Amino acid sequence: MNQPKRHELFARLRALNPNPKTELRYASPFELLIAVILSAQATDKSVNKATSSLFRAANTPAAILRLGLAGLTPYIQSIGLYNSKAKNILATCRQLLEEHAGAVPPLREALERLPGVGRKTANVILNTAFGEATIAVDTHIFRVANRTGLAPGKTVRAVEDKLLKVVPPEFARDAHHWLILHGRYVCKARKPDCPICVLADLCEYRHKTLPQMTRAPAS
Numbered sequence: 001m002n003q004p005k006r007h008e009l010f011a012r013l014r015a016l017n018p019n020p021k022t023e024l025r026y027a028s029p030f031e032l033l034i035a036v037i038l039s040a041q042a043t044d045k046s047v048n049k050a051t052s053s054l055f056r057a058a059n060t061p062a063a064i065l066r067l068g069l070a071g072l073t074p075y076i077q078s079i080g081l082y083n084s085k086a087k088n089i090l091a092t093c094r095q096l097l098e099e100h101a102g103a104v105p106p107l108r109e110a111l112e113r114l115p116g117v118g119r120k121t122a123n124v125i126l127n128t129a130f131g132e133a134t135i136a137v138d139t140h141i142f143r144v145a146n147r148t149g150l151a152p153g154k155t156v157r158a159v160e161d162k163l164l165k166v167v168p169p170e171f172a173r174d175a176h177h178w179l180i181l182h183g184r185y186v187c188k189a190r191k192p193d194c195p196i197c198v199l200a201d202l203c204e205y206r207h208k209t210l211p212q213m214t215r216a217p218a219s
Helices: 003-016 029-038 044-057 061-076 082-100 108-112 119-129 139-148 156-166 175-185
Strands: none
Touching: 003 175, 029 044, 029 061, 029 082, 029 119, 044 061, 061 082, 108 119, 119 156, 119 175, 139 156, 139 175
8 A cells, every 4th residue: 555545544444434433431541541451451341341341340440449459349340350360459459659750651662661561551551642653463353454555564563663654644643543443343354344434445355245235135
């Protein structure tokens, strides 16, 4: 995909959704951090259901630490890998208090030192909470970038690096959300909705799905 097509791709996504947002619910950078840690191998819907109760009871590092493992676990046990996530959340809360006065640091290096936080989670926080033009490549973005030809790559990091180079600057801030939402609802893994996709004529995917043909009634 050449650069004029890339520009047109993002222009169309912007026209459909001028102000894209994460589907995770949060009211502070700390709440977003906890939600993203919980979202690994879980749906945003399941995370929102858990955090709606959790954040009413405890939405600061100190408050979650006061819950302890026994108090935190019931709020998140509906989410996969909740045991390890609970331990990481408590360790992260402790580190935030000890090293950052309870605040979420706006720096990649500091974020990636937090338990349970890798590069992808750090990118989400930097982009969504602090407005940096980063892209957290998840399975949806990886799929869209490769299928469309927008930024093909064999690894998550390769796709991320390519996207950071080729996404036009005017779209860089919101590219992360546009691509995730497009992959989640249109360019789906098993059966992409190519017939209704606004990017179909720009996309280089060789196995596009075709519109369902309606059989004429028998005479």
